[in-house]
Amino acid sequence: MKTLMRAAGLGLALTFAAAPAVLAEAPAPAAESMFRATTLNLSAYGETRVEPDMAMITLGVMTEGKTAAEAMAANAQRMTAVVASLKKAGIAEKDIQTSNLNLNPQYRYEENKPPILVGYQASNQVTIRVLDLKKLGAAVDATVNAGANQIHGISFGLVDPTAAENAAREAAVKALVAKADLYAKATGHRVSRLVSLSEGGGYVPRPPMPMVEMAAQRGFAKDSTPVQGGELTVRIDISGLYEVTR
Template identity: 70%
Template sequence: MKTLIRTGALALVLAASAAAPPALAQSTPPAAESMFRATTLNLAAYGETRVAPDMATITLGVMTEAKTAQAALQANATRMAGVMATLRRAGIAEKDIQTSGLNLNPQYQYEQNLPPRLTGYQVSNQVSVTVRDLARLGQAVDATVSAGANQVHGISFGLNDSTAAENAARQDAVKALQAKAELYARATGHRVSRLVTLSEGGGYSVQPPMPMVTNQLKREMAADSTQVSPGELKVRIDVSGLYELAR
């Protein structure tokens, strides 16, 4: 009786072992095998277009000094109110004027072998202004300096709507990618069968701010109107694609 039980158990184990290989073989993903059988190209290309900007962002401000912090703040507020009023009269909308920095710093005099001596306070108030009509840019800078702004830190140019420029760059990028794929295919004795994947990167980015005027005083701007040259912006789109080749 014991012999029969042992024989049946052994037969059951052998049957299970024989069934295992097909199960393991079925667990191998077919996609991995097919990838090794296919000839593919993984390529990258880019497209660029240049366009004239139609907007600018300028950073300007007011710096004042006084013996007390309150006096420095009050003087700064008065002058900045004049600058803001001038910007509004120049046609700059409220939403296009944003405070970008407000600082109050004590000022000290340092002498050898003596502790620092407080001499007063300095207040700096900066705003970022978006000008959507470049024809008004130079005039707006002149007006704000005349109204009391004594700091103009930098200017950057941009686009109100970059969609058209980006789409033109996309088309150039895809054409360049396709041409590269066809070149590699011919060089290796293949033809392009299909585009498997396509991805995009890059895009339009605002031009970095350029230094314009620092600690600019009214008398330095009085002789001539400020001339600003916007130049051109470069819009770039990067693409990458996976192509399958065939003989």
């Protein structure tokens, strides 16, 4: 696991005391203290890079028939085989979820004539979660061999991002503290205390990547589909308000 510390969103706010208006109501003691304080309003972020331990992929079956019943029956038969192949490849039933089911009429269009119904098209898609990435390529191959003819995309993620997020938080805090010290020194001050700290951002799963290229490159031949998870970047953004004194 590699941890990166970077500073972002350079922001510096120096607030000095000002005389209140004659008729203005006197501020509360806490507010008055902050009003007279010199502060630094800064932001920073921390990143950590980790290997994914989970993948999500959507695949399915599209069939056609002269009638709606014929299209759906053919689809059900092939989809049953696809799901069975997934289970045989080691994918648990709880990690297989139907994500799309459609039945649409198909028409032929001719100039100056009303559309002519020529049949129906049925599609059924499932989204699967793979917790052992070594099984992913074999699972894809198994579904294609069983009749799947649609593969829409793959995304990689983390089952539990807590450790990666905490590492990014530590990196973000170190970057923020270093920036506060730098600005305080550059302006002839020293950091007195941290007044407030807020967090934004966090783990975001990588968007699905199309698998059309992969299918085209190998044509789903005998070799197992190569799937590389690469690395995920987990980022935490923070901002802090520091009081500084001379």
